[in-house]
Amino acid sequence: MYQERTSRLTGAVLWTNTPSSGRPGTGRVLPDGCMDLLWHAGELLVAGPDTRAHPTGSADGPWTGLRFAPGTAPALLGVPALELRDRRVALADLWPAAEVRRVSGRLAAAPDAGAALEDLALERAARGTPPDPALREIVAALDAGRPVAATADLLGLGARQLHRRSLAAFGYGPKTLARVLRLQRALALARAGVPHAETASRAGYADQAHLSREVKDLTGVRLGELLAG
Structure with missing residues (x-):
């Protein structure tokens, strides 16, 4: 349990x-x-x-x-x-x-x-030293669907600076982090019973097919199987 x-x-x-x-x-x-x-x-x-x-x-x-x-x-x-x-x-x-x-x-x-x-x-x-407050801003911006370039501008960073900070703090670059956060948004919606097409739109995917491809790529199984498990 x-x-x-x-x-x-x-x-x-x-x-x-x-x-x-x-x-x-x-x-x-x-x-x-x-x-x-x-x-x-x-x-x-x-x-x-x-x-x-x-x-x-x-x-x-x-x-x-x-x-x-x-x-x-x-x-x-x-x-x-x-x-x-x-x-x-x-x-x-x-x-x-x-x-x-x-x-x-x-x-x-x-x-x-x-x-x-x-x-x-x-x-x-x-x-120890507290985490950089800018990291929360990076997560918040990407989780809200803000593009990577716009996130860098928001924080006053260059694209390379944002990438380096992201690798050290999150383990991967901002584009991958954005994909992971979007996946979590989609799963929360789908688990709440939101239809898949609406889940795709609200989570920031181009369409339901895009949602399906991303779920399979990041989790290894289809969305329906993931929800059933």
């Missing part, structure tokens, strides 16, 4: 996924522009930003994760998002081994792993 709630860390979401007994199955994590700090089987992992759906198994024990808002994880984790794109890596590959052992021990002993994961992120955030 998957559950989530708003985290005490601004913009983040705390989630847990516990497989149902006797129902192994598989699932997929869809691109959303986010990065996650994961706790599973006594190990801390980092999930980088995805450009395609990431298949997951559900028979390998419970997972706890903290999903960071787009662009906010690199400052907290100390690594550019581009280095983690489409990857799942052990936190010990990014942080000193002694520190990872210490915080892993804390999580293993905690009665609530989710709360302990939040505490870890909050402590890191308090000691």
Whole structure:
């Protein structure tokens, strides 16, 4: 069973996924522009930003994760998002081994792993440099359907500057980020029961065929199959 709630860390979401007994199955994590700090089987992992759906198994024990808002994880984790794109890596590959052992021990002993994961992120955030406020503006502009060139102009950036910032913060350039955000808008509409043709128009696609192609390209399955799953 998957559950989530708003985290005490601004913009983040705390989630847990516990497989149902006797129902192994598989699932997929869809691109959303986010990065996650994961706790599973006594190990801390980092999930980088995805450009395609990431298949997951559900028979390998419970997972706890903290999903960071787009662009906010690199400052907290100390690594550019581009280095983690489409990857799942052990936190010990990014942080000193002694520190990872210490915080892993804390999580293993905690009665609530989710709360302990939040505490870890909050402590890191308090000691580090806050994310660049311009990153929120980039996400807001692209999520509103503003073209990349217009987004760069809005922020007073050149196209290359915007691209470099996007790679470091989000793991991919602004055009890919815009595609991912548009996909999430479309899925929210479709899951709310909005007809596919209207979903395509409201989410910013040229037509329903364009929506179908983008969903298949980014998730690996057709929209109807995705909604049914």
